[in-house]
Amino acid sequence: MAMSDKVGEEDFAQILAQVRRFVREDVVPRENEIMAADRMPDDLRAAAAGMGLFGYAIPGEWGGLGLDLRQDVELAMEFGYTTLALRSMFGTNNGIAGQVLVNFGTDEQKKQWLERIASGEVVASFALTEPGAGSSPAGLRTRARRDGDEWVLDGQKRFITNAPVAxxxxxxARTREPAGKDPGIAVFLVPADTPGVSVGPKDAKMGQEGAWTADVHFDSVRVPAAALVGGSEEVGYRAAMTSLARGRVHIAALAVGSAQRALDESVAYAAANTQAGVPVGNHQLVQAMLADQYTGVAAGRALVRDAAIAYDSGADRRVAPSAAKLYCTEMAGRVADLAVQIHGGTGYMREVPVERIYREVRLLRLYEGTSEIQRLIIGGSLVKSSTAAGR
Structure with a gap:
């Protein structure tokens, strides 16, 4: 498979090897430290920035590595192998937030922000989800109204990744009433230090310690007209959908990485531990669980790579991302559950990797579009294309 023109196969192989070494040698040994402190250590953040991880998916002209989605998913499978707080540090810069600017920003907006996002100097946060609008932005309540040369934003966002450090x-925000296919949504660049922007306390979550989320409030927040992404109100919804579709393939790859780690931990435990004097892995029912884990991971990896190729070529940027996200995140949940079962009581103990993985992967079925939303996208698209073909 030919890699992107921007980063050749040889160069990418070196990047991938470096990331794998960093994840397994530097981050994995510190997972319990990260979990206990609920934060990523500064030295690991600095190391990630030094490797270019805050901008690996941002084009080279803006100081990033310029990786395409096929390359992105290979890295994501490595990031998923350890605490998901690692990827969370730079995930929004490369993904849903950064891609909005890369694909829809004006030249001025790109000049102002992208280099600093790629270096990690700026943490960009994707403020879409609200108390009444999650996987589908149609229910958005945050408003933006024009006032002379400025826009004024009012509303509340919820579960915003990296909000405390953004x-x-x-x-x-909604700038007009929905009409036909126009949902009336626009996108704005709002610096965190703008008067009227406030970030709530860090959310206490089931898992993913060290990956911070919080509410964000916009109270009569004034931004200049130049803050409107793409210089157009119509760009917003398209920007959200495009960024989410790409992000879904990335999350699917992350899920594969987590499932691979759960499988590896399960195999190691089954081979090294005994029950009644017999290695756990000698029991056929345990072997059956390992077989189901392995098959799920292998299928997920193939599906993710396939979806990334379809996305990069433009062949499918709707159904394939949703199918990959749906299957891989559900699969990771099953694999993590089996991993706890294989470990027995040990798997329910804190500081045992599969216990953390079990909690962490549960969120993957919820963000960037729940499994239910993915099913609606896939099913609806199949019926629509069949109806269109029959005309």
Missing amino acids: DLFIAF
Whole structure:
């Protein structure tokens, strides 16, 4: 498979090897430290920035590595192998937030922000989800109204990744009433230090310690007209959907990485531990669980790579991302559950990797579009294309 023109196969192989070494040698040994402190250590953040991880999916002209989605998913499978707090540090810069600017920003907006996002100097946060609008932005209540040369934003966002440390919010707001296919949503660049922007306390979550989320409030927040992404109100919804579709393939790859780690931990435990004097892995029912784990991971990896190729070529940027996200995140949940079962009581203990993985992967079925939303996208698209073909 030919890699992107920007980063050749040989160069990418070196990047991938470096990331794998960093994840397994530097981050994995510190997972319990990260979990206990609920934060990523500064030295690991600095190391990730030094490797270019805050901008690996941002084009080279803006100081990033310029990886395409096929390359992105290979890295994501490595990131998923350890605490998901690692990927969370730079995930929004490369993904849903950064891609809005890469694909829809004006030249001025790109000049102002992208280099600093790629270096990690600026943490960009994707402010879409609200108390009444999650996987589907149609229910958005945050409003933006024009006032002379400025826009004024009012509303509340919820579960916003990296909000407590964000320097820039890519904020979605309704500027007009929906009409036909126009949902009336625009996107704004809102620096975190803008008067009227406030971030709530860090959310206490089931898992993913060290990956911070919080509410964000916009109270009569004034931004200049130049803060409107793409210089157009119509760009917003398209920007959200495009970024989410790409992000879904990335999350699917992350799920594969987590499932691979759960499988590896299960195999190691089954081979090294005994029950009544017999290695756990000698029991056929345990072997059956390992077989189901392995098959799920292998299928997920193939599906993710396939979806990334379809996305990069433009062949499918709707159904394939949703199918990959749906299957891989559900699969990771099953694999993690089996991993706890294989470990027995040990698997339910804190500081045992499969216990953390079991909690962490549960969120993957919820964000960037729940499994239910993915099913609606897939099913609806199949019926629509069949109806169109029959005309």
